[in-house]
Amino acid sequence: MSDASFDVVIVGAGIVGAACADEFARRGMSVAVVDREFVGGGATAAGMGHIVVMDDSEAQFALTKYSQQLWQALRRELPSDIEYEQCGTIWVAADEEEMSEVRRKHDYYSARGVPTEVLDAQSLKRIEPNLREGMAGGLLVSEDAVLYPPCAARFLMERAEKRGAELRLGAAVVQIGQGCVALSDGSEVRGGIIVNAAGADADALTPGIGIKKRKGHLVITDRYPGFLRHQLVELGYLKSAHAVTSDSVAFNVQPRQTGQILIGSSRQYGAEHKEVDYALLTRMLQRAREYMPGLGPISAVRTWTGFRAATPDKLPLLGPWPPDPSIFLATGHEGLGITSSLGTARILADQITGSKAEISIEPYLPSRAAKEHAHA
Amino acid sequence: MPSHVTVMVNGLAVSVPSGATVAVAMVMAGQACRTSVTGEPRGPLCGMGVCFECRVAINGVPHCRSCQIVCETGMDVRTDG
Amino acid sequence: MDKISSQRFEILIVGAGPAGISAAIRAAEGGARVGTVDDNRAPGGQIWRADYGGTRAPDAARWTNLLETAPITKLCGTRVFHQPEPGVLLAEGSDILYELHYRALVIATGARERFHPFPGWTLPNVMGAGGLQAMVKSGLPVRGKRVVVAGSGPLLLAVAAYLRQHGAEIPIICEQASWRSMAKFGVALLSDPGKIAQGLKLKRELIGIPFAANSWPVAAHGRQALESVTISRAGKSTTIPCDYLACGFHLVPNAELAMLLGCEVNGGYVKVDEFQRTSAESIFCAGEPTGIGGVELSLIEGQIAGLAATGRIAEAKALFGKRRRARRFAEILDRTFRLRPQLARLPSAETVVCRCEDVTYSRLQAHASWRGAKLHTRCGMGPCQGRVCGPAAEFLFNWKPDSVRPPVFPARVENLAALYTHQETERNAVSRGKQ
Numbered sequence: 075m076s077d078a079s080f081d082v083v084i085v086g087a088g089i090v091g092a093a094c095a096d097e098f099a100r101r102g103m104s105v106a107v108v109d110r111e112f113v114g115g116g117a118t119a120a121g122m123g124h125i126v127v128m129d130d131s132e133a134q135f136a137l138t139k140y141s142q143q144l145w146q147a148l149r150r151e152l153p154s155d156i157e158y159e160q161c162g163t164i165w166v167a168a169d170e171e172e173m174s175e176v177r178r179k180h181d182y183y184s185a186r187g188v189p190t191e192v193l194d195a196q197s198l199k200r201i202e203p204n205l206r207e208g209m210a211g212g213l214l215v216s217e218d219a220v221l222y223p224p225c226a227a228r229f230l231m232e233r234a235e236k237r238g239a240e241l242r243l244g245a246a247v248v249q250i251g252q253g254c255v256a257l258s259d260g261s262e263v264r265g266g267i268i269v270n271a272a273g274a275d276a277d278a279l280t281p282g283i284g285i286k287k288r289k290g291h292l293v294i295t296d297r298y299p300g301f302l303r304h305q306l307v308e309l310g311y312l313k314s315a316h317a318v319t320s321d322s323v324a325f326n327v328q329p330r331q332t333g334q335i336l337i338g339s340s341r342q343y344g345a346e347h348k349e350v351d352y353a354l355l356t357r358m359l360q361r362a363r364e365y366m367p368g369l370g371p372i373s374a375v376r377t378w379t380g381f382r383a384a385t386p387d388k389l390p391l392l393g394p395w396p397p398d399p400s401i402f403l404a405t406g407h408e409g410l411g412i413t414s415s416l417g418t419a420r421i422l423a424d425q426i427t428g429s430k431a432e433i434s435i436e437p438y439l440p441s442r443a444a445k446e447h448a449h450a
Numbered sequence: 451m452p453s454h455v456t457v458m459v460n461g462l463a464v465s466v467p468s469g470a471t472v473a474v475a476m477v478m479a480g481q482a483c484r485t486s487v488t489g490e491p492r493g494p495l496c497g498m499g500v501c502f503e504c505r506v507a508i509n510g511v512p513h514c515r516s517c518q519i520v521c522e523t524g525m526d527v528r529t530d531g
Numbered sequence: 532m533d534k535i536s537s538q539r540f541e542i543l544i545v546g547a548g549p550a551g552i553s554a555a556i557r558a559a560e561g562g563a564r565v566g567t568v569d570d571n572r573a574p575g576g577q578i579w580r581a582d583y584g585g586t587r588a589p590d591a592a593r594w595t596n597l598l599e600t601a602p603i604t605k606l607c608g609t610r611v612f613h614q615p616e617p618g619v620l621l622a623e624g625s626d627i628l629y630e631l632h633y634r635a636l637v638i639a640t641g642a643r644e645r646f647h648p649f650p651g652w653t654l655p656n657v658m659g660a661g662g663l664q665a666m667v668k669s670g671l672p673v674r675g676k677r678v679v680v681a682g683s684g685p686l687l688l689a690v691a692a693y694l695r696q697h698g699a700e701i702p703i704i705c706e707q708a709s710w711r712s713m714a715k716f717g718v719a720l721l722s723d724p725g726k727i728a729q730g731l732k733l734k735r736e737l738i739g740i741p742f743a744a745n746s747w748p749v750a751a752h753g754r755q756a757l758e759s760v761t762i763s764r765a766g767k768s769t770t771i772p773c774d775y776l777a778c779g780f781h782l783v784p785n786a787e788l789a790m791l792l793g794c795e796v797n798g799g800y801v802k803v804d805e806f807q808r809t810s811a812e813s814i815f816c817a818g819e820p821t822g823i824g825g826v827e828l829s830l831i832e833g834q835i836a837g838l839a840a841t842g843r844i845a846e847a848k849a850l851f852g853k854r855r856r857a858r859r860f861a862e863i864l865d866r867t868f869r870l871r872p873q874l875a876r877l878p879s880a881e882t883v884v885c886r887c888e889d890v891t892y893s894r895l896q897a898h899a900s901w902r903g904a905k906l907h908t909r910c911g912m913g914p915c916q917g918r919v920c921g922p923a924a925e926f927l928f929n930w931k932p933d934s935v936r937p938p939v940f941p942a943r944v945e946n947l948a949a950l951y952t953h954q955e956t957e958r959n960a961v962s963r964g965k966q
Contacts, residue, residue: 359948470670493655497665
């Protein structure tokens with residue numbers, strides 16, 4: 075397809091690229107997707123795979139809620155290997171100070187139509203008996219879900235292909251711009267619009283967009299069905315809420331549909347290598363054990379790392395890149411790429427087709443990064 | 451040392467030569483060590499602790515490699531998974 | 532919470548089979564502080580595994596007795612799962628975590644059987660050839676049982692002889708290699724008097740057991756467990772009722788730990804120099820991980836590693852000639868018992884390849900790489916970490932194996948979470964809640 079020309083060429087076959095391909099093809103565009111490896115092999119494969127509504131900012135809330143609704147609408151069509159499970163998230167409060175955050179969060183979500191339930195110590199103990207004694211309570215966000223991301227990306231890509239999208243794997247993208255994607259095998263793919271959905275590598279293809287790699291570690295266990303029932307996340311980060319630059323760990327565990335337990339999480343800037351950082355892994359697991367002592371004797375079968383695409387304001391970059399308006403960005407989702415992939419695809423398609431988006435797109439426009447780029 | 455020990459395999463008493471592994475008890479009892487993730491019965495394969503096919507639950511602890519564990523009198527062994 | 536034990540060794544040996552035992556004994560002779568660590572309940576490895584009554588073959592007994600009486604720390608039932616920094620291994624025992632500090636390390640992790648998927652191979656009572664032998668050594672009675680022995684490699688004959696000694700009836704031994712390559716193997720053995728003697732002894736023990744070359748299992752049958760096996764023999768299929776199928780296709784090296792430690796690997800085998808040194812600083816490797824060569828080569832390589840690791844260069848060099856001859860045998864083994872390409876057609880679409888995650892052959896066919904197949908099907912992602920299906924997938928699809936990450940063997944969360952002494956214990960404040 076070296077001479078072929080498409081309406082849109084998408085760089086990156088992760089879940090964001092796949093969702094975009096599916097949505098663009100649905101709206102009648104001719105689409106090509108290029109990736110150096112295979113569908114869902116990058117951050118998509120490395121992530122936990124949650125479909126969560128988050129409230130760090132109004133804009134983050136709007137995009138995650140919109141996206142979660144799109145996942146719910148898609149749910150019946152998802153094949154079983156995607157393992158979509160609406161297990162809900164419980165934000166765990168270790169003490170009374172964190173309980174006040176539970177109540178704040180409850181008010182915030184309720185006011186915006188997201189069902190939540192405040193759990194006192196007894197109800198938390200009853201539904202998650204493996205949490206340590208003495209937790210103050212928590213907030214159950216019942217519509218949050220988990221899924222298996224590589225298969226979700228493949229489902230979206232296969233549906234895009236059925237709608238006419240072309241998928242080209244095995245050659246890395248070396249350069250993009252002026253309606254052209256140059257590949258490592260010497261060929262080119264041309265498109266009216268190039269979508270940079272290369273995740274943490276997006277910055278290398280479009281310099282200046284301000285994406286930083288944020289490394290994460292995960293551990294998965296053998297199967298222990300029933301050990302936990304909800305995704306559990308600590309609220310403890312409130313006590314050191316600004317750790318944006320230093321390495322950090324937090325308690326975050328998920329029950330997978332397989333009965334496996336996925337244990338996170340860690341965040342590191344400036345770590346370029348994929349190798350497991352054992353000291354950090356140790357800290358992460360110690361944190362998990364502080365919350366769930368019963369994890370101790372459980373058998374861990376694998377660990378891995380991945381790179382999130384992080385932006386300074388923790389919002390993704392969705393839309394045209396002012397220095398080269400033929401380039402649209404769809405990256406910077408950090409830890410929310412699986413959730414936000416469907417909303418991202420809608421927002422980009424709306425921008426490309428000139429339709430009105432269902433949520434306000436202003437906060438995600440890359441022009442904000444371009445301003446910083448110009449000032450730098 | 452007695453020549454045999456008795457363990458419970460899925461609720462039934464099984465007598466095995468003393469020193470025998472739990473995997474041996476499962477095979478002698480004609481019981482699957484584990485039920486696979488799609489529901490198939492499985493038994494020991496490698497005999498040396500590498501393949502994890504002989505996983506059983508012993509005294510309530512799941513995923514024990516039965517080929518590496520010697521039977522002890524009164525052990526409660528159950529098909530895993 | 533687990534107990535933690537920190538131990539320091541000049542020479543630490545991972546694996547207490549022939550290579551590990553001989554390395555340990557030679558290293559300890561000079562007074563060095565030596566330790567061995569092994570997953571099995573007793574030293575000896577697979578080949579020298581004692582009968583549950585405690586008896587061993589005479590050469591095995593000689594070496595294992597030496598090990599028992601030597602001033603060597605022997606950790607059994609203990610699995611190495613990570614090296615958090617050079618010079619320290621972490622290992623998990625049944626209720627204890629070990630930090631094992633070493634100046635020099637000898638990796639003697641041996642080999643495992645190569646398993647090859649065919650319809651029915653997941654039925655209970657289909658076991659490895661070495662697998663069934665290990666079970667019998669662990670107390671499984673086979674008197675009066677019918678056992679078909681199949682697959683490839685000299686282990687089949689040894690296992691058949693062993694099972695028969697223990698009262699089993701062996702209706703046939705099926706060897707996938709051709710008569711032609713077997714004949715070449717036989718001729719090669721004739722140049723080695725020791726091997727002739729071994730061969731003759733084995734031959735006596737095998738009298739009356741039909742041996743078929745060009746023969747392999749095509750399907751195992753049964754409802755809840757094995758009832759019969761269909762074999763292909765000279766192009767014809769025969770179904771044989773049996774109680775057990777002992778089936779292994781020669782051996783594959785246990786190179787995972789060496790790979791985790793950064794040792795260079797070539798074609799699945801750990802690369803070593805003439806002193807058994809790997810490409811990684813202060814790490815030696817001996818025995819099957821450097822090439823499948825059997826007990827004799829393992830004993831020589833282990834001794835060389837043990838001697839070289841303690842600076843006894845001249846004595847190590849004196850064994851080079853013996854090693855050269857033993858390695859020729861290893862090369863012949865490798866050529867003779869290589870899987871024939873047509874075995875790649877044995878699995879049907881529905882045959883399970885990955886037994887941990889029940890991934891079928893047809894699901895794997897849709898993928899272009901091992902990593903892609905793993906991520907999309909979970910093949911190789913279960914607790915065996917691909918030790919069974921990895922070599923099978925490599926043969927079936929020509930996929931290259933993935934990198935190795937800690938833990939190199941499943942480990943308890945509390946042990947992965949444990950700090951080792953040299954690590955900073957200060958923990959920064961935690962942050963952010965999300966992924």
